[in-house]
Amino acid sequence: MAADSHRCTSVAAELEGTLLISGSLFPYFLLVALEAGGPLRAAVLLAVYPLAALLGAAFSDELPLLAMTFLSTAGLGVGDLAAVAGATLPRFFLADLRRSAFRALARHAGERYVVTRLPRLLVEPFAREYLGANVRVVGAELRVVGRRFSGTVASPGVAAGADRSLGALVAVLGRDRIVDVGLCSGAAGDRQPAFLQLCQERRVVSTPEKAPSTPLPRSEYPRPLVFHDGRLVCRPEPLVCLAIFLWLPLGVLLSVTRLLLGFLPHGAGLLLAAATGFRIRGELGGATGPAAGRRGTLFACNHQTLMDPVILSTVLRRKVTAVTYSLSSFSELIAPIPTVRLTRDRDRDSRIMQSELASGDLVVCPEGTTCREPYLLRFSPLFAEIAGEVTPTAVRAGGAMFHGSTVRGHKWLDSVFFLMNPAPWYEIRLLAPVATYGGGASSRDVANGVQRTIGDELGFECTELTRRDKYRMIAGHDGVDARSAAAAS
Numbered sequence: 001m002a003a004d005s006h007r008c009t010s011v012a013a014e015l016e017g018t019l020l021i022s023g024s025l026f027p028y029f030l031l032v033a034l035e036a037g038g039p040l041r042a043a044v045l046l047a048v049y050p051l052a053a054l055l056g057a058a059f060s061d062e063l064p065l066l067a068m069t070f071l072s073t074a075g076l077g078v079g080d081l082a083a084v085a086g087a088t089l090p091r092f093f094l095a096d097l098r099r100s101a102f103r104a105l106a107r108h109a110g111e112r113y114v115v116t117r118l119p120r121l122l123v124e125p126f127a128r129e130y131l132g133a134n135v136r137v138v139g140a141e142l143r144v145v146g147r148r149f150s151g152t153v154a155s156p157g158v159a160a161g162a163d164r165s166l167g168a169l170v171a172v173l174g175r176d177r178i179v180d181v182g183l184c185s186g187a188a189g190d191r192q193p194a195f196l197q198l199c200q201e202r203r204v205v206s207t208p209e210k211a212p213s214t215p216l217p218r219s220e221y222p223r224p225l226v227f228h229d230g231r232l233v234c235r236p237e238p239l240v241c242l243a244i245f246l247w248l249p250l251g252v253l254l255s256v257t258r259l260l261l262g263f264l265p266h267g268a269g270l271l272l273a274a275a276t277g278f279r280i281r282g283e284l285g286g287a288t289g290p291a292a293g294r295r296g297t298l299f300a301c302n303h304q305t306l307m308d309p310v311i312l313s314t315v316l317r318r319k320v321t322a323v324t325y326s327l328s329s330f331s332e333l334i335a336p337i338p339t340v341r342l343t344r345d346r347d348r349d350s351r352i353m354q355s356e357l358a359s360g361d362l363v364v365c366p367e368g369t370t371c372r373e374p375y376l377l378r379f380s381p382l383f384a385e386i387a388g389e390v391t392p393t394a395v396r397a398g399g400a401m402f403h404g405s406t407v408r409g410h411k412w413l414d415s416v417f418f419l420m421n422p423a424p425w426y427e428i429r430l431l432a433p434v435a436t437y438g439g440g441a442s443s444r445d446v447a448n449g450v451q452r453t454i455g456d457e458l459g460f461e462c463t464e465l466t467r468r469d470k471y472r473m474i475a476g477h478d479g480v481d482a483r484s485a486a487a488a489s
Contacts, residue, residue, distance in 0.1 A: 011108040012138075012169065013101065013183035014193050015116035015123060018205060019131075020096045021213045025068065028089060028118060030236045033072040035088050035229070035408075036080040045071045046241050065117060066153075073119070073142060074151025081142075081149065083408055086125040087474040088230035093126045095235065097216040101205040104183055105131065106222075113138055113172065113179065115165050115195050119153065130222050138168050138195075166194035173198070226375050226465060229407050229474045231417060233400060244401055251401075251420035258419040262310055262336035266317040273314075279425040282315030285432065296320075296361040299430075300383050301393035302376055302454050303365035305404035306331055306414050308395050311426045312363055313337050320361040323353060325368065326479075328412035346382065353386045363393070366447060368467040369479070370405040374460045376451050377467065384436045384446035392450045394429040394457040407474040431457060 017023035026049060034042035045068065052067040073081060105112060112135045116123050120139035127135045140153040173179070182199030184192055185206050196202055206213050218225070234240055258278055261269045273280060299320065301308055309322035313336075321338040332339050340356055342349045356362050366379035383390060397404065397418075404418025405411075418424055431453055436446045448462075455462045471479030 009108050009180040010111040010113070011105060011181040011183060012113040012115060012179045012195060012199060013105055013205075014165075014185075014195075015114050015118070018183055018185045019098060019101045019105065019114065020093065021098050021215065022096055024237065025065065025118060026238055027092060027236045028122060029068040029072040030241060031088055031092065031230065031232070032076075032081065032084050032122065034232070034236075035084045036076050037072065041071070042241070043245060046238065046245065049238060069119065069140070069142075069153060070151035073149045076149050078144060078147050078149070081121060082125075083475070084230075085122045087228055087408070089122060090126040090129060091225060091228040091230075092235055093123075094130060094221060094225060095215060097130075098206055099214045099216045099220070101183060101185075102131075102216050102220075104203065104205045108181065110180070112136070113169065115139070115169060115193065117165075132222075136172060138165070138172050140168075166197055169195040169198055224373075224375070224461075226371065226373055226463065227470050227473050228372065229409070231402050231406060231409060233398075233403060247401070247422070248420075251422075252416075254422075255416050255419035259334055259415070262314070262334075266314050269314060277423040278419070279423065280311060280314060281425075281427045283427075283429040284315070285430040295387070296357050296359070298357055298383065298387040298390045299361065299363040299393045300366055300379070300390050300450050301363060301395050301428075302458070302460070303367045303370045304395050304397040305370060305418050307397070307404065307418060307426070308365060309339075309363045310335065310337055311395075311397075312393060312428055315428045316361075318361065320363045321356050322363050323349075323356070330412040331415060334415065350382060350386055353383070357387055366450070369470055371470075372403060372405065374458070375465070376455050376460050376462045377465050377470070378463065379447040379451040381443035381447035384443040384450070388437050389433045389435055390446075390450060391433045392431040392453045392457075394427075394431060394454045396427040396458060397425065399424040407471060407479070429457060 013019050016025060030042055030045060033045045048067060048071060049064070052064040056062070056064040112132060114123065114127050114131065114135055114137050116137060116139040118139055119142045120137050121142060123139055124137045127137050143150040143152050143154055169179075179199045180201065182196040182202045183205050184196060184202055186204035232244075236244075254276055258273060258276055261272050261276075263269075264272065270280060299312060301312065306327070309320060313320045319337055321340060322335070323340045323342055325342050325344060327335075327339060327341065340352060342352060353362060353364070364383045366381075366383050367377040368380060369377065371377055399418060399421025400423065401421050402417040404414050404424075406414060434446065434450055434453070436443070441449070451462050454460070468478050471477055
């Protein structure tokens, strides 16, 4: 009976402070300013925010919200903001999603409303993908002039001090309707949003004074978070952003230094890299150097950043050749190892790889693109057709400030950003070689087996997703580099 009573009840919940643990809006506006507008816009927002917050405390709570909305969205194209809302913000929303509130919302199968002080367009992709396709977002509507945002919001909107959430929900529901259940936080001193006046029953989903709020664990996400974009690793609270901006000059210097160390002899490069805080750990698993007069070794590794082949070369202490489909001219220039561009023509690429393998070691990344989360994309089977044996190579990498990969950003700066982290780290593990011929296994079977071997070693989940899926989700295109396409034609 209890379960049945939830099926047709409508529910409304505030996003900030109820569904999300934190009530702060600054991180989301900063992400929009940075990813859609650039670092200068983000710096202006960070500089203005303290003054806006002080004036808001003295006069109106609505002032900081209006200032952040204007500074982060004015002049942005509709497509740019939509891309950030769909590819960058959901990860940060999920990381702050309160488990008790999410479970309370999910128990209701009737009409569900999420009320937010953020612009509706910023929250809707997250709500649709992770809270339910039938969830309606009630938030401020951004005004559009042509195909760009003016930075202002249309009435009624949802403000803070002058709480217009009641009028906003009425505009969605209609004047004669009410909501069965309103979800709220029971933190002492917290304001209760005005829209709760439209709710027959109020339910407290969290009381921080009695027990700390618990984020929703990854295992309970409604759907896996596999792909996301954006440069920042950590949640950009004001003090965190200030620390990042202060770090940038030293970070650029460290990045250039670490790039130059890649051209030194491998032993010296490893020691000096460690001195700069760059941690590299390699487990060779009994791998030996190339024997005279024999073909090189084929390494198949999962793809974390553009530096995967360079770090493998450093760990092996010998040159390896990397094959790539889309590498910028700048990345090719700064690469301390040979790189070979493939054409996406299967027969031609097979001949290129066999030729390179005949003269030395070769490393391939069969996923075809990077994946930041603990998942492996589908492995292309081409590598299993060019050699009798392949060495699976498990790779993990990370940093505390910046991601070393991007889709919509400046890809040519991927390695620079990764090396700008205060203490970037890499782990390379060479696994037991796998035979590609014999036993009746097809190249697809071999590729799937290598994928599972690497996944088991890293604790990553294997998927059937591809590079095309990633680029369509984040950028809206197939991610084919123009130079590779031209070479194949």
